[in-house]
Amino acid sequence: MKRGFSFGALACPARAALLAACALSLIACGPARSRVPFSCNPDAFGDSIPGRLRLRALSAPAKTGVLEGASASAWFSLHSRLSGSGLFPRVDDPAGPRALEVHLLNETAEPVSVSLAPVYASDICRTGGLAGQLRPRHLSEARGIVGRFRLRMILSSPDEVIAGFAVQLSGTQSSRVRIESASIERAETGWQRAAGESWAGFGPDGGTVDAALSGSPSVEVPAHAALELSFGPTASDGMGTSIRPERSVFSSGGTHFGFRVSPAPHRAYIPGFMPAVANGTVVPPRGDSRLSGMRAVWHAADSASTGAPATTEGRGPGSDDRLSPIPADPFMMLEWPQSKWRNPDREVFSWDRFPSILIFDTANYAVQDRLFKRLAFFVEKGGYRGRLLTDGEMEGMHAFNAHDYRAESLAAFFETARSEGFALNPEELELRGVLLDSGILLKSGGSFREGAGAVLSVSRESVEYLRYLFVNHEGLHGLYFTDPGFRDEVSRVYRSMDGRAIGFLQGYFSIIDSLDYDVNDSYLMENEFMAYVMQQPVDRVEAYFSGNLLERFTRHGGQAELASYMEDTKGSEFVRAAAELDAYVFSRWGLSSGRVGLWFSY
Numbered sequence: 276m277k278r279g280f281s282f283g284a285l286a287c288p289a290r291a292a293l294l295a296a297c298a299l300s301l302i303a304c305g306p307a308r309s310r311v312p313f314s315c316n317p318d319a320f321g322d323s324i325p326g327r328l329r330l331r332a333l334s335a336p337a338k339t340g341v342l343e344g345a346s347a348s349a350w351f352s353l354h355s356r357l358s359g360s361g362l363f364p365r366v367d368d369p370a371g372p373r374a375l376e377v378h379l380l381n382e383t384a385e386p387v388s389v390s391l392a393p394v395y396a397s398d399i400c401r402t403g404g405l406a407g408q409l410r411p412r413h414l415s416e417a418r419g420i421v422g423r424f425r426l427r428m429i430l431s432s433p434d435e436v437i438a439g440f441a442v443q444l445s446g447t448q449s450s451r452v453r454i455e456s457a458s459i460e461r462a463e464t465g466w467q468r469a470a471g472e473s474w475a476g477f478g479p480d481g482g483t484v485d486a487a488l489s490g491s492p493s494v495e496v497p498a499h500a501a502l503e504l505s506f507g508p509t510a511s512d513g514m515g516t517s518i519r520p521e522r523s524v525f526s527s528g529g530t531h532f533g534f535r536v537s538p539a540p541h542r543a544y545i546p547g548f549m550p551a552v553a554n555g556t557v558v559p560p561r562g563d564s565r566l567s568g569m570r571a572v573w574h575a576a577d578s579a580s581t582g583a584p585a586t587t588e589g590r591g592p593g594s595d596d597r598l599s600p601i602p603a604d605p606f607m608m609l610e611w612p613q614s615k616w617r618n619p620d621r622e623v624f625s626w627d628r629f630p631s632i633l634i635f636d637t638a639n640y641a642v643q644d645r646l647f648k649r650l651a652f653f654v655e656k657g658g659y660r661g662r663l664l665t666d667g668e669m670e671g672m673h674a675f676n677a678h679d680y681r682a683e684s685l686a687a688f689f690e691t692a693r694s695e696g697f698a699l700n701p702e703e704l705e706l707r708g709v710l711l712d713s714g715i716l717l718k719s720g721g722s723f724r725e726g727a728g729a730v731l732s733v734s735r736e737s738v739e740y741l742r743y744l745f746v747n748h749e750g751l752h753g754l755y756f757t758d759p760g761f762r763d764e765v766s767r768v769y770r771s772m773d774g775r776a777i778g779f780l781q782g783y784f785s786i787i788d789s790l791d792y793d794v795n796d797s798y799l800m801e802n803e804f805m806a807y808v809m810q811q812p813v814d815r816v817e818a819y820f821s822g823n824l825l826e827r828f829t830r831h832g833g834q835a836e837l838a839s840y841m842e843d844t845k846g847s848e849f850v851r852a853a854a855e856l857d858a859y860v861f862s863r864w865g866l867s868s869g870r871v872g873l874w875f876s877y
Contacts, residue, residue, distance in 0.1 A: 307332045309351060311340035312456040319373050319461040329354045330457065333394070333405050333439070340454035342389075342444035349454060352399055352439035362459060363393075363430040363437040366479060371499065371573045372462040374476065375440045376427040378455040379420060386419040387446035392481070393430045394439035413481035414443075420452075420486040427476035429462045429573075465494045467505060467568035476570065491559040494569045496527075496552050502545040505568035509536040509865070517857050517867035518812070522875070523563050528554025532876035534604075536565065537865035541628050543874070544602055547571075548615055551876040598709050600625035600633050605746050606872025608634060613735060621646070623709055628864070628873075631728030632753040633713060634746070635706075639736040640676065645702040647732055648674040653691070654684045657785075657793040663688075663697045673789050677745035678732040679752035682715050686725035689716060693723060706730075729756040748810040750871035754860075755802050764859050765805040768852050772804075776848040779837040780804060783824055786831045808853040809860075812869035816853045820846030 309330040332338040333350035342349060353362060366372045381387055392414045400406045415428040430437045444452050467474040468488045475484045484492060496502045506523065514536055515521040524533040532551035534543055545552050559566055597617040603624045616622040620642045626632040637643040651674035652659040680688075689707055692699050699707070707723075710716035715728035731749040733742055754761050769777070781800065784792040792799060811819055825841045857868040865873060 307338055309337050309340065311337070311351070311454050314456070314458045316458055316460045319459055328459075331403070331439075333399070342442065342450075342452045342454070344444070344450060345446055345448050346444065348441055348443040350394060350405060350439065350441045351457070352394060352403070363432075365433055366429065366431045366462075372429050372431045372479075374427045374429045374460050374462045375457065376425055376460045376476075377440075377442055377457045378472075379424050379426060379442075380453045380455050381420050381422060381424075382451045382453055383449060384421070385447060385450065386421050386486075387444060387450050387452055388416060388418040389420055389424070389426060389452060390414040390416040390443045390445070391426050391428045391477075392441045392443070393428070393432065393437045393479075394441055395432065396436040396438045399438055413479065415475075415477035415481040416483045417475055417486045418483065423455075423472040424486055425472060425474040427460060427463060427474070428481065429464065429477070429479045431479045462573035463570050465503075465568065465570035466492055467570065469567070474568075491561065491563065491566055491569070493556050493558045494571050495556045496545075496547045496571045497555075497573070498547045498553075500547045500571045500573045502547070502552055502557055503568075503570040503572050504534070504543045504545070504566065505570075506534065506537065506541055506543070506565050507567045508540050509538050509565055511538065511862065514538065514861070514865065517861040520861075520865065520867070523560050523566055525560065526558045527552045527556065530554060530876065532874070533560075534873040535865060535870075535875070537628070537873060538863065539628075539865075540567075541873075543604060543627060544572075545607070546615070548612065549607070549610070549876075550612075551610075598623060598705065598712070600630075600709070600713060602627040602630065604628075604872050604874035605634065605750050606743075606870075607874040608636060609733075609739075609742055609746060609872075610874075610876065611636070613638070625713070626750070626753065629753065629757065631713070631715065631757055632750075633709065633715065633728065633730045634749075634753075635730065635732040637732065637734045637736075640734050642702070643676075643678070643732055643734045644674060645700055646706050647678040647680075649699075649703065650680055650685075650688055651675055651678060653688050654680055655792060655799065657791045660793055661687075661691075663692060663695065666700075675789075676734065676737060676741075677749050679729065679749045679756070680731075681729045681756035682725040682727055685710060685716055685730065686723050690723040693721075727757070729753045744810055747869055747871050748806045751806045751809050752802060754864075754871075755805060760863075761859070762801075764856065765801055768855050769801045769804055772852060773848050775837060775840045776844075776846075777804075779828065779833075779841050780807070782833050782837055783828050786833055787827065804852075805856060808849050809856055809868040812867070813850065813853045813857050815869070816850045817846050820849045 309332040311330055313328055313330045315328055331352045331354055333352055334348060336342050336347050337349035337351050340349065363373055364370055377391060379389055392412050398406050398409055415426060417424055417426050442454055444450060464476045464478050466484065466488050473486065473488055513521060520535040522533050522535050524531055530551050559569060601624045604627055608624045620638040622636050624634045626634060635646060648669060649664060652664050652669065653662060654660065707716065710730065711718060713728060714726045715730065717724050717726045731753050733745045733749065737745060755765060781794040784790050784803065785794055792803060794800060808816060821841055825838060829838050853868050860866040
C-alpha cells in the first residue's frame with residue numbers, strides 16, 4: 276500500500292536512471308569515510324540502539340557532503356554492527372519501520388530541488404563501491420528549497436536489504452547544497468512549516484512536495500500510526516467568541532473532525548484507529564494559517580493504541596507501558612474506542628494541553644470506586660476527612676460518579692497509608708505507581724510528598740450527556756488545582772458574590788447526602804462554586820440554578836429565605852459569575868463554560 280503524502284508523482288524510471296548515471300561518473304575505487312555527521316535517534320530504536328554508526332562515501336560528493344552544479348549526487352553506505360535489515364525493517368514488521376533524514380542547506384539564493392532515495396545491498400559490489408548497473412528506485416523530492424530544509428523517507432523494502440541512501444541535487448551550474456547531517460529517525464510522513472527550517476517526510480514509495488509547503492498537503496494515516504497536528508498561536512481578534520469559536524476542520528473520506536482555536540500554540544495527536552481518521556487520507560483546511568504541520572507518526576504494532584509517539588522521557592524505572600498516560604484532548608478521550616484500551620476495565624490519559632492533569636476513564640463505577648472511593652472520603656467527605664476508611668466501613672456508602680484530586684491531597688492520602696501501615700487495594704497501589712511515574716506524587720526518604728499536577732476520573736457507566744458534563748466539571752477542577760492565575764480569578768469572582776447566593780450554594784452542598792462537602796473548607800468551596808457555574812454553557816446557568824438546584828434544595832428542606840432569594844433573582848448572581856469566568860478561560864485557553872475540549876468530530 277502506498278504510504279506518505281497522498282499527492283505528487285513518484286519518481287519515474289527516467290529520473291531514477293539519471294540519478295544512477297550521475298553516481299556512476301563519480302565512483303571511487305573503494306569506499307571512503309564521509310565527513311557528513313551521522314547519528315541515531317534513540318526514539319527510533321527503543322532498547323535496541325545500534326552501536327557505532329558510520330557513513331561511507333560511494334561517490335565523490337558524499338565525502339564532503341557538498342553537492343554542486345546542475346546535477347550532482349552523493350551516495351552513502353551505512354556501516355554498523357547491525358545488518359541493513361536490522362536498521363531498516365519492513366513496514367509491516369512488528370517493531371515498526373524507520374526512516375532516514377537529511378538536513379540540507381541551500382548555500383545560494385536560487386531555489387533548488389533535492390531528492391532522497393534508498394541504496395540497496397545489490398547496489399554495492401564486493402569491493403565496497405557502487406555496482407555497474409543500478410535499478411530504478413522511488414525518490415522523495417522537495418522542490419524549490421531555499422535556505423534550510425529537512426527531508427525524511429521511510430526506508431523499507433520487502434525483498435532487499437537497504438544498505439544506505441543517496442541524495443541528488445537538481446538546479447543550475449551555480450547551485451550548491453550542503454548535507455549538514457543525516458540520521459536514522461522514527462517513521463514519520465507529512466510536513467512541518469517553520470521559519471528557520473521546514474520539514475517533509477515520505478513513505479517508502481516516495482513522492483514530491485513543494486518546499487514552501489504551500490496549500491497544506493494532505494497526509495495518509497495508516498492504522499498503526501497517529502496523526503500529529505501542530506497549531507500556531509491565534510490572535511485575540513481571530514478567536515471568534517466562546518459560543519462560536521473559530522475552528523480548523525479536517526476531512527477524511529466522509530468524516531470531518533477538527534479543533535477549536537486556542538490563543539497558544541499546541542499539538543494534538545489522533546490515533547489512526549479513531550473513526551474520524553480511519554478512512555486513511557486526511558485533507559487539511561485550505562488557507563488555514565494556524566495549521567503549521569501534519570505528521571503521520573508510526574508505532575510498533577504492540578503500542579499502536581497509545582495514539583502518540585512512544586517515548587521513555589520522564590518514565591520511572593520499572594514503568595508499565597500499559598499505565599503510561601496517553602496524551603489526548605478530553606473530548607477525544609470520551610470518543611476513544613473502549614476496544615482500544617490497554618486494560619479492559621480502565622484507561623489513563625493525560626490532558627494534551629495540560630500534561631500534568633491525568634484522566635482515568637473506567638468501564639463502570641465499581642472499577643472507579645476501587646481506585647478512588649477511599650480517596651473521596653479521605654479528601655472531601657464531611658466527617659471523614661483525613662481518615663482512611665476500611666472497605667467494611669465504606670460498604671453501602673456512595674462516593675462520587677466522577678472524581679478530582681490535587682497533588683497535595685494525593686500525597687497526604689498515600690503518606691497517611693504508609694505511616695499507618697494501612698493496606699491499600701491493588702487498584703490504589705496501581706494509581707500510586709502512575710502518579711509517581713507522572714511526577715504528581717514524589718517519594719523521598721521513604722515518604723510520599725506532593726509533586727505537581729492532578730488526577731481526574733469519569734466512567735463509561737455514566738450516560739453520554741453526563742460524561743460530557745462530568746469531564747467539563749472535573750476538567751475545570753484540574754485547571755483550578757494546577758493554575759494559580761485561574762484560582763485567583765475564581766477567588767475574585769467568589770468574593771464579589773451576594774452572600775445569599777453563597778449561602779444557598781453552601782446549603783445545597785450540605786443537605787444533599789450524595790455530596791456532603793465540608794463547607795468550612797474555603798479552598799473546596801471556591802473550587803466547587805467555579806465548577807458548578809461553569810460545567811454548562813452560560814445560557815443554561817439560570818435554568819440550572821433557579822430550576823434544578825432550587826428544586827432539590829427545597830425538596831431536601833433547604834432554608835426558605837434562601838430559596839425565595841433564588842426564586843426572585845433567578846440565579847442572576849451565578850449567571851454573572853459564569854459569564855466573567857467564561858471570558859477568562861476563553862481569552863486565555865480557548866475554552867468556555869460547558870466546554871473544556873477543543874476536539875470535535877462529525
